Each structure stands twice: as C-alpha cells, then as structure tokens.
Amino acid sequence: MRLRILAAAATMLLFIGAAGTAAADAPTPRSARTAASVQVPAGVTAAVAVFDRRSGSFTEQLNTSTAFRSASVVKLLLALDFLWDRGPDYGVPAADRARLEPMLRSSDDKAANYYWSQYGGPAIITRMVGRLGLKDTAPPPLGQEGFWGYTALSARDTVTIYRYLLDSAPAPVRDFVMGNLRQSTRCASDGFDQHFGIAGAFEKPWAVKQGWAGSSFEDGTCGSGAAASATRTSAPAPSTAADVDLTRPALHTTGTVGPDDRSIVAVFTLHPVGTSYGKAYTDIGRLTRSLNVPGATRPAGWWYGTWSDHVNVRRNPSTDGSPLTQLPAGVEVSVGCQTQGQVVSVPPYTNDWWAYLPQYGGWISNIYINSPDNRMPDVRDC
Missing domain, CATH: 3.40.710.10 (DD-peptidase/beta-lactamase superfamily)
Structure with missing residues (x-):
C-alpha cells in the first residue's frame, strides 16, 4: 500500500543527499573545494x-x-x-x-x-x-x-x-x-x-x-x-x-x-x-x-527526515519489547538499509517496512520516514 505521510510530511521526499558508501561522502581535499565550503x-x-x-x-x-x-x-x-x-x-x-x-x-x-x-x-x-x-x-x-x-x-x-x-x-x-x-x-x-x-x-x-x-x-x-x-x-x-x-x-x-x-x-x-x-x-x-x-x-547511508513526536527506536523490526530510545521530533536520520517486518498502523496508513539506523543501533518503522512510498526507493535492502 502506498504511504502518504500526514500533513507536514505529505509532499515529497525530504532527502538531502545519498551516500551508498562511506567513501562517497568522504572529505574532499581542501584544494578541490570552493572557498565557501561551510x-x-x-x-x-x-x-x-x-x-x-x-x-x-x-x-x-x-x-x-x-x-x-x-x-x-x-x-x-x-x-x-x-x-x-x-x-x-x-x-x-x-x-x-x-x-x-x-x-x-x-x-x-x-x-x-x-x-x-x-x-x-x-x-x-x-x-x-x-x-x-x-x-x-x-x-x-x-x-x-x-x-x-x-x-x-x-x-x-x-x-x-x-x-x-x-x-x-x-x-x-x-x-x-x-x-x-x-x-x-x-x-x-x-x-x-x-x-x-x-x-x-x-x-x-x-x-x-x-x-x-x-x-x-x-x-x-x-x-x-x-x-x-x-x-x-x-x-x-x-x-x-x-x-x-x-x-x-x-x-x-x-x-x-x-x-x-x-x-x-x-x-x-x-x-x-x-x-x-x-x-x-x-x-x-x-x-x-x-x-x-x-x-x-562518514557513515554509509541515506539521510531522510522523519515525522511524528518521539518515534521509538526498536531493537528489531517490530514493536515487541521496550524501545532503545526515542527520536527528537522531526529529526533527520541516516538510514543504513531497510527490511520488511511487523506491520505498523497509523490509521488510515499501514506499513511493514522498517529502516535500520546504524548510529542508533536500532530500527524505526518506515511509516515515520518522509518518503512517498512504503519502501524507500533508493535505500538497499538489509
């Protein structure tokens, strides 16, 4: 089922840049950069x-x-x-x-x-x-x-x-x-x-x-x-x-x-x-x-925005057990890969895809990712 994110996230992908490998986002030598690098x-x-x-x-x-x-x-x-x-x-x-x-x-x-x-x-x-x-x-x-x-x-x-x-x-x-x-x-x-x-x-x-x-x-x-x-x-x-x-x-x-x-x-x-x-x-x-x-x-991964308040980061791609931590509301995260897991419902929407966040060491449901589809189109499968 195609996911259409609620209100503030209902438009397009909030995606800054993708790096398939750490090398792709490695620091560039100063001589090769513009003066306004910051x-x-x-x-x-x-x-x-x-x-x-x-x-x-x-x-x-x-x-x-x-x-x-x-x-x-x-x-x-x-x-x-x-x-x-x-x-x-x-x-x-x-x-x-x-x-x-x-x-x-x-x-x-x-x-x-x-x-x-x-x-x-x-x-x-x-x-x-x-x-x-x-x-x-x-x-x-x-x-x-x-x-x-x-x-x-x-x-x-x-x-x-x-x-x-x-x-x-x-x-x-x-x-x-x-x-x-x-x-x-x-x-x-x-x-x-x-x-x-x-x-x-x-x-x-x-x-x-x-x-x-x-x-x-x-x-x-x-x-x-x-x-x-x-x-x-x-x-x-x-x-x-x-x-x-x-x-x-x-x-x-x-x-x-x-x-x-x-x-x-x-x-x-x-x-x-x-x-x-x-x-x-x-x-x-x-x-x-x-x-x-x-x-x-640099961490390998794809940067995506999230929505909702205090999204739970889970040990596995399911809602079982206590969360590892929670995300600050609307924060951007690095997604390492994605996989299918437990179905999550935020009526009227449902999604069984989960995103792995390597820097948190855990998972969040893709339903909270600012993406036009249940499965993020450019992120590899785990």
Whole structure:
C-alpha cells in the first residue's frame, strides 16, 4: 500500500543527499573545494573552526572569534578549573568523580551548579582565560552572574581549550577529561538527545562536549528522561545583551574526530526564535557534515527526515519489547538499509517496512520516514 505521510510530511521526499558508501561522502581535499565550503542552513547564525592537529593548520574557519553563549560547553572549563594544580597524581576524590563524570558524559547540570557555586562562579572563567590565553571568552554579563551557561565562548577559544587538553595538560587530566568525552551518552542527564553534530556526522572514534539552550526545545527528549528547563540554567533569557545573544535558541557541537584525536571541531549555532529541537538538530547536522574534517569517517547511508513526536527506536523490526530510545521530533536520520517486518498502523496508513539506523543501533518503522512510498526507493535492502 502506498504511504502518504500526514500533513507536514505529505509532499515529497525530504532527502538531502545519498551516500551508498562511506567513501562517497568522504572529505574532499581542501584544494578541490570552493572557498565557501561551510554550508550554513538558511536562518542559522554559525561559527566554525576545524583544526587538523597533524598539519597544525585550520581546514575550516567561519566567524571564529564571534562569541556565543556557551551553554554546556563551559563545563569543560569548570572541569579544568577543578583539576588545575591538584598535585602530582591529580587524583580525583570519589565525591567529585561522581559529579564530574556525569557532567562531562551526560552534561549534568546539577554538577555544573555545584562547581559554579563552590569555586567562585565568574571567577572560574577569569582564571581559565588567563591560564589558557583565551581571547574571546568572558564571564556571564552583569546581572546574570549566577548562570554559567551565559559564559561567552568562541570557536577559536574552544579549539584552544582542546589543544591544551591534548597537547599540554598533565596526562591524568587529559585522560580523565577526554576519556569521559569519549563516553558521551546519547541521552543527557536532563533527557535531551545530545548526539547531534559531530556525534551524528562521523563514525567513532570521536569525543564530544555539546551545548543546547532554548525555550522551544521541549521536544528534544530521548528515552524516559524528563526535560529540564529549556535554558539549561533556569535563567530567564534577557531580550538584549551586550555582545552575546542570549535570546535565540543555541545548539553547539565541539570535540575531536578521528584516530589520535586528529581533528578538533567547534561548531556554534543560533537558530530563529521558536525553532524546534528536531529542526535545530537537523540543521547543525547538515552543517557539520559539510565540513572538511581530516581523519573523519562518514557513515554509509541515506539521510531522510522523519515525522511524528518521539518515534521509538526498536531493537528489531517490530514493536515487541521496550524501545532503545526515542527520536527528537522531526529529526533527520541516516538510514543504513531497510527490511520488511511487523506491520505498523497509523490509521488510515499501514506499513511493514522498517529502516535500520546504524548510529542508533536500532530500527524505526518506515511509516515515520518522509518518503512517498512504503519502501524507500533508493535505500538497499538489509
């Protein structure tokens, strides 16, 4: 039976580009690319820095000195400030390990609140600016000092932070921080799906620290976690702020990609007021996939849009058992292959085809794929 997707998805295929193999979507040498290689979706304000540690040079630079509100990316500085000068063995007390690990892996806000309040709040940022020689980083604006997510941070300063971690930090500090970033959980502590950008655009190995903030991001949850306050720091966003936009929804992806952390990637984005989490998630994914990232491996597959709220990702092509996770509403996904399985009905429509999502390690019914037919016409069978 021919599937006609409901309302918003009833037209044609929302399909950006297909890559039958990883090689087909492999990074193109810089010399073969146009100057405007960074593809910024319409309506998005972005800053990008990609640094190749092997060559010691940038392969992508866009608005690198522009300061954005950091959201949870500032947690890198909170962790480094705590670990600074802790002694020859840099041992992490058990109580702090229990806070730092979820803060770095799952972006835990309670842990960030603890370190912000215990170690001086804005003074943490001032200390780290001096220690690392950061150029664009600044504490939250006057009147918002209690909110760590309003720290100003740029793409080039983020590269500097990672370069310190990888090249200058004591080995125990490097191993602790980067080891936790390599174990980034799909669902953050507040229930948001945080595997956008780098984590969605490239195969492992990668290590990521993400950031998100926006009152329109209530639809970003995955699994059973309950969403926390949309601004991540519970602060009302002011209508204006000097130098840094605190109003538009923000979504940032930062980290390293490739064997031996070859490339450092920092992507900061702002989206129009009212943008849903799924739309912002999709847009930062498209932007990140457009980048020249040495050492990166692109996932093989076909990119498709989805519809409906919180589609369940299943272990098998059936609705049996508990779901592995849920998709943010309307997010774009990479489909590895498709097969026939249990019939799913969303009256008056039915579909027995299922799509395998390799980066989720599970299946969703094709009934939730933005495709004109039950079986996607260009995707191979599993």
